[in-house]
Amino acid sequence: EAEVAQSPRYKITEKSQAVAFWCDPISGHATLYWYRQILGQGPELLVQFQDESVVDDSQLPKDRFSAERLKGVDSTLKIQPAELGDSAMYLCASSLQRGDSYEQYFGPGTRLTVT
Amino acid sequence: AQTVTQSQPEMSVQEAETVTLSCTYDTSESNYYLFWYKQPPSRQMILVIRQEAYKQQNATENRFSVNFQKAAKSFSLKISDSQLGDTAMYFCAYPLGSGNTGKLIFGQGTTLQVKP
Numbered sequence: 001e002a003e004v005a006q007s008p009r010y011k012i013t014e015k016s017q018a019v020a021f022w023c024d025p026i027s028g029h030a031t032l033y034w035y036r037q038i039l040g041q042g043p044e045l046l047v048q049f050q051d052e053s054v055v056d057d058s059q060l061p062k063d064r065f066s067a068e069r070l071k072g073v074d075s076t077l078k079i080q081p082a083e084l085g086d087s088a089m090y091l092c093a094s095s096l097q098r099g100d101s102y103e104q105y106f107g108p109g110t111r112l113t114v115t
Numbered sequence: 116a117q118t119v120t121q122s123q124p125e126m127s128v129q130e131a132e133t134v135t136l137s138c139t140y141d142t143s144e145s146n147y148y149l150f151w152y153k154q155p156p157s158r159q160m161i162l163v164i165r166q167e168a169y170k171q172q173n174a175t176e177n178r179f180s181v182n183f184q185k186a187a188k189s190f191s192l193k194i195s196d197s198q199l200g201d202t203a204m205y206f207c208a209y210p211l212g213s214g215n216t217g218k219l220i221f222g223q224g225t226t227l228q229v230k231p
Contacts, residue, residue: 003159043160045220097217101167106159108158
């Protein structure tokens with residue numbers, strides 16, 4: 001069964017350093033999402049792509065976060081510089097439109113610890 | 116503002132028993148979907164069940180069913196014959212914003228522990 005791939009699974013970095021996460025969605029899924037999940041809470045959307053275009057990045061802290069999906073397939077989320085408050089799980093999801101609904105499939109996530 | 120509220124941070128249930136997780140939400144949309152996702156410890160989030168708001172019939176997927184009350188904006192998840200593998204964090208979610216763009220807003224989650 002096809003899955004969303006993410007790497008790395010775990011990342012420890014010092015504050016003020018740069019960090020990048022990679023996501024490979026399920027083949028054929030045009031829509032890709034990045035969520036941030038603080039421990040013990042629900043995921044919060046950071047950015048949504050439709051193919052290579054950003055659909056919504058209203059919740060992305062653009063002073064330090066950037067996201068790209070250059071060829072409309074895999075995607076990279078970058079943080080520079082990292083801050084202590086960025087410690088969280090970063091989830092990638094892709095979706096397939098099913099009728100008038102989207103069914104999202106999540107990757108295993110990247111757990112970021114900023115020290 | 117759109118909100119999703121899960122009022123039970125933690126719940127426990129004995130194996131083989133039934134448990135209900137509650138969720139309330141707030142939207143001005145008339146047609147939308149509602150979802151329950153399961154996140155097992157150290158594993159990825161998976162879709163458990165979804166409900167179409169314009170359908171009166173409650174959705175069912177094997178041991179999982181929902182009690183959807185549109186007027187009350189309530190969407191609870193019932194797990195029958197609980198199994199140890201049901202131990203996980205459960206999130207209620209629905210589409211964020213107007214229209215149907217796929218992005219979701221999630222509740223705070225309910226941690227369910229199934230005890231042997």
